[in-house]
Amino acid sequence: MKRISLKWPLIISSSALAILIFVVPLYGATVYSFKGAAGKGHSWANYQWLVHQDGFYPALLTSLKLAVLAALFNLFLMVPTMVYLNLKGRKFKSIVDFLCILPLIIPVVSLAIGAQVAMPKFLQNTEYELVFFFVIIALPYTYRALDTSLQTVQLKTLVEASRSLGASWSTTIIRVIVPAIRSGITGAVFLTFALSIGEYTITSLLHWETFPTWTVVAGQQNILGAIAISVFSFVSAIALLTVIALFSKKGVERVEVDE
């Protein structure tokens, strides 16, 4: 029976479709963001407008600060939790698993309304309350990143070796486990950072000003500037997440080589 090869028709049609869905909007936005004054010519004007706008640096700084704090907090909460879970707390795994999936199920808008109802005044009066919710939103991703890398290492063997050589628990975690799951930790940290820095829903519903909410307000005065910011944030996000992808790939390979 002669079989017709679908290879090239499939590749060509899917490439055309991908160009239509992804490349065209990206191309359009990038070209638009370089529009000169009154829509004539090309220039960096919109990007420069952005930097000189009131509130640009404070908003960016707030976002960076909150994102760094969220990433750190996440690390201190989740690394010990996940290590313990994979080492001795297996019976709690299903409940932790469930709690970490919940942020995907509960719409962020509902969580934000709940936060307004439930959080005490002193916490609602400081922008640092956002840090906790950023960590919550990042939980599903952090959980998976850490769990995957913990499962690729021989956790029990590592711990037993380290403990029988006389290391304390804290030494074991810091000097043995953390280096072994570096790829998962890097992934978790960068993902939390990336999610936090772009978070809009909770931030705007709780009425705080960070870079994304500032962008929306600024965009109402100058759409060209807003588009420049958007292209800028989108390209940065792509760069950041590509770094994560490369890092975690490398990490996995490294662990395999070590074994």
Place this chain on the structure above:
Amino acid sequence: MGVVEVRARIRSSSRNSGVLPLLPFFIFTGYFLLWPVLAVTIRSFKGNNNEWTLGNYRPILHTGPYLHAFITSLKLSLITGLIGSLLGAFFAYVIVKYAHGKFGAVIDSISAVFANSGGVPLAFMFVAAFGTEGIVTKLLKDFGWDIYAGHFTIFSFTGVVMVYSFFQVPLMVLVFKPAIAGLRKEWEEASINLGANSFTYWRRVGIPILIPSFVGAFFLLFAGGFSAYATARALTVGTVPLVPIIIGTLVDGNVVSDQTNLGDALAVGMIVVATIVMAGYIWAQRRAAKWRS
């Protein structure tokens, strides 16, 4: 091994298999995740004078703007879920079949990036491309197709569908690729040996195996589209009535309702829908897992 050492070991292991080391995690998620959800649920059953009532739910269940918003949100999630899952499944198939090695890895990370791209920037970028003065709009006009000749605007329901597809399609690729990659070569060979052609193989073997994974992925996309807020908010500024956006305007005090806790009821309504959808997802996942052993 000395007795003391054994004892110490037993003591340390029994102490360590308790719940204590997990307490920080349970306290944290309890306070910042479960408690807000519980609090909003309780308050949604309270009236203006703090009395117990079902009144906040009445506007959602009767014809009116709030029921309409739920229907619009469900319609949006259904359409973008379908577009995303069908196109994404097609891409996933082509990628599994023809994109190997380095190129495959690059496509993987690009999908991961685009799947997480929903947000304010994406909305503005689509305005730049497809707005009235957009680059693509003008380009198409030069070719003789005025996309604004009819009812279309990027700020409409159709516009939101277009923008959502930008992250729904790659999300589907991410979620569905493992299922396609899990189809065993032997199954196809066995069917061919038994006299099936490629079409019969797909109709009788391939597609039936993939259906649970496909349905599961569709539910995931549906849930994501249903709760998305930032993109639609930045794009439409409320011209398309979606539940999350209506909740937002209620919270901002832009819309005054005579029921103070109506927003809470809407928020709980969203949780209910999302829970049903995710239950479907989990059910489909269990079905799909049957083949992966």
